[in-house]
Amino acid sequence: MLSLTPMTSSFDAGPALSAAAGVLTIDLSALAENWRRLARRVAPAECAGVVKANAYGTGLEPAARALFAAGCRTFFVAQIAEGVRARAALGAAARIFVLNGLQAGAEPADYVAHSLAPIIGSPEELARWAPHAAAGPPCALHADTGMSRLGFASLGDLEAALTGVDRGRIALIMSHFVSSEEESDPLNNRQIALFDKARALLAGVPASLANSSAIFLASRPFYDLVRPGYALYGGNPTPAAPNPMRAVVRLEARIQQIRRIEPGASVGYNAQWTAKRPTRLATLLLGYADGLPRSAGATDQRGGAEVMIAGRRCPLVGRVSMDLCVADVTELAEGAIRPGDSAVVLGEEIGVDEFGARSGTIGYHILTSLGSRYSRRYIPFSP
Numbered sequence: 001m002l003s004l005t006p007m008t009s010s011f012d013a014g015p016a017l018s019a020a021a022g023v024l025t026i027d028l029s030a031l032a033e034n035w036r037r038l039a040r041r042v043a044p045a046e047c048a049g050v051v052k053a054n055a056y057g058t059g060l061e062p063a064a065r066a067l068f069a070a071g072c073r074t075f076f077v078a079q080i081a082e083g084v085r086a087r088a089a090l091g092a093a094a095r096i097f098v099l100n101g102l103q104a105g106a107e108p109a110d111y112v113a114h115s116l117a118p119i120i121g122s123p124e125e126l127a128r129w130a131p132h133a134a135a136g137p138p139c140a141l142h143a144d145t146g147m148s149r150l151g152f153a154s155l156g157d158l159e160a161a162l163t164g165v166d167r168g169r170i171a172l173i174m175s176h177f178v179s180s181e182e183e184s185d186p187l188n189n190r191q192i193a194l195f196d197k198a199r200a201l202l203a204g205v206p207a208s209l210a211n212s213s214a215i216f217l218a219s220r221p222f223y224d225l226v227r228p229g230y231a232l233y234g235g236n237p238t239p240a241a242p243n244p245m246r247a248v249v250r251l252e253a254r255i256q257q258i259r260r261i262e263p264g265a266s267v268g269y270n271a272q273w274t275a276k277r278p279t280r281l282a283t284l285l286l287g288y289a290d291g292l293p294r295s296a297g298a299t300d301q302r303g304g305a306e307v308m309i310a311g312r313r314c315p316l317v318g319r320v321s322m323d324l325c326v327a328d329v330t331e332l333a334e335g336a337i338r339p340g341d342s343a344v345v346l347g348e349e350i351g352v353d354e355f356g357a358r359s360g361t362i363g364y365h366i367l368t369s370l371g372s373r374y375s376r377r378y379i380p381f382s383p
């Protein structure tokens with residue numbers, strides 16, 4: 001059964017279905033099933049849920065609640081503002097870690113007020129947290145093992161920072177993989193070795209290293225807690241093999257017009273694609289303002305993404321406009337489609353990984369760009 005999400009201040013269900021140019025359907029039962037698959041794979045380690053960036057575009061509150069209902073009790077957000085939303089959606093029983101740590105400009109007291117655990121990654125952050133450590137939830141520590149982004153930059157820094165810190169107020173030691181989606185990348189084992197040295201400084205403190213793809217590494221670097229995001233939302237954590245996850249997101253867009261153009265006529269801004277044969281085109285009510293990459297359409301130089309219309313794959317052609325894009329439907333039988341019919345842009349048939357790759361980006365980018373102009377429908381999950 002499909003249900004419209006209730007309108008809330010933090011969540012917009014978009015226009016009414018009948019008026020919507022596009023429909024985004026989010027399958028919360030597939031999301032819950034994906035979490036359970038990962039949780040079974042890593043047991044007895046715990047499986048968390050990463051719900052940053054509006055739960056990868058799917059909607060923070062509905063996604064977090066579905067994960068909680070599936071059994072997830074530990075959540076990761078990127079920013080404190082996302083943490084405040086997650087806390088309001090989940091209540092007191094969930095643990096919530098803030099990946100960006102004690103954010104520059106944010107008040108440590110706000111972390112305490114919402115029981116958000118900062119993932120601390122520098123001596124300065126640790127000093128800012130120290131006066132609040134007793135009142136707040138136990139924090140996490142981030143050891144940089146190769147990203148050069150966040151985290152204690154060296155084992156020496158980490159060791160020095162630990163003097164005088166109450167280990168009982170540290171919930172987790174964590175780090176993050178650089179290229180776990182590539183099984184053969186030697187960086188993986190180098191990071192694991194470095195992480196083991198960081199862990200040794202914190203005997204007895206639970207450890208976490210794995211994102212989605214690392215859950216599928218042969219070395220099984222699960223430790224005590226894994227932190228999948230992408231795979232929960234249907235992204236393929238094993239790019240070299242078939243996707244073991246269920247699709248969560250389905251994006252459909254209406255066809256506004258169908259037209260015929262002659263060889264030599266071009267499509268879209270700057271005439272990037274030219275018809276080589278008599279061509280039939282369908283104009284879709286979906287553009288880059290809805291999160292479609294501007295580069296999703298084929299040009300005369302390179303191919304582009306495909307959408308599914310009347311059961312067949314049809315290439316997007318020409319530059320994607322702000323509100324519209326154009327599919328080449330020449331291969332469909334005459335009369336097979338009419339204005340008002342829908343094209344499937346993302347779904348079981350066309351995954352986010354494929355759509356991202358054909359648009360010159362990655363599936364993560366496609367998901368987190370999902371726009372707000374569609375009607376959003378949620379397929380509920382009830383355990």
Ligand SMILES: *Cc1c(COP(=O)(O)O)cnc(C)c1O
Pocket residue numbers: 050052099175176210211212213227228229230231
């Ligand atoms: C985003 C993120 C994750 C989740 O990564 P996926 O590849 O989406 O599973 C885990 N850990 C950290 C530190 C992250 O920033």
